[in-house]
Amino acid sequence: MMSLPDQLYNMKFAEYFDSIRKMYLMDEKFKVICDNYCSNVVNGENYRKKKEKNFIKEQECEILSKELEEEILFYIVRNS
Numbered sequence: 001m002m003s004l005p006d007q008l009y010n011m012k013f014a015e016y017f018d019s020i021r022k023m024y025l026m027d028e029k030f031k032v033i034c035d036n037y038c039s040n041v042v043n044g045e046n047y048r049k050k051k052e053k054n055f056i057k058e059q060e061c062e063i064l065s066k067e068l069e070e071e072i073l074f075y076i077v078r079n080s
Contacts, residue, residue: 007038 004024013020023030 005034005038007041008034 004021008020008024009017020034024034025031
């Protein structure tokens, strides 16, 4: 027996869970809608994680750039 995708187990659908389970297994059009919803939720989560990871990398680059700017200026002052 086919199980429901994890994304359908959420509070928005809690009161309709029995209906969702039955319709998902019996109504192909409803299943397609649910599968599209689940794919979209997963994609959104993946983009959110990439965005957080990219933000951290961006912050690390900015910090390193500032440190290197100071090092460049210090080197110029010390060696000119």
